[in-house]
Amino acid sequence: MNATNAQETAAAVVPCPFCGTLNRVSLGRLEDRPVCADCQKPLLLDRPVFATDDQLSRVISGATVPVVVDFYADWCGPCRMMGPVLDEVARERAGELLIVKVNSDQNPVSPQHYGVRGIPTLIVFKDGQEAARQVGYAPKATLLATIDGA
């Protein structure tokens, strides 16, 4: 498959923030403003999406683009510092990667499954497999190097 075909077929499985339905979205056509198949509300991919324990494995395995999972908690200072960095990367790289946030207090199963020992932990998945991991806060340049070097 060449680069052009890869772009055309880029897709991700995205949890609807309103109703929780998992939607398969073609990332080559974000200008068409994808909406949830169930509740018809917009699926906004220029920002991180949120996934639960039940959804995470399907989101990771369903994407043809890199998936960056941020295991975080609301009370965690470094996680709060990481937030704007992730927002920025999601906006700049919309359609090229998916940033998925997992609240580790509300979703304790997946952090354990992926061996998360401290937060924030960011894991980069490519083709459904872990390709890189970053523990603790990192500035944007470091995060991008981790994603692109994976």
Ligand SMILES: [Zn+2]
């Ligand atoms: Zn929905």
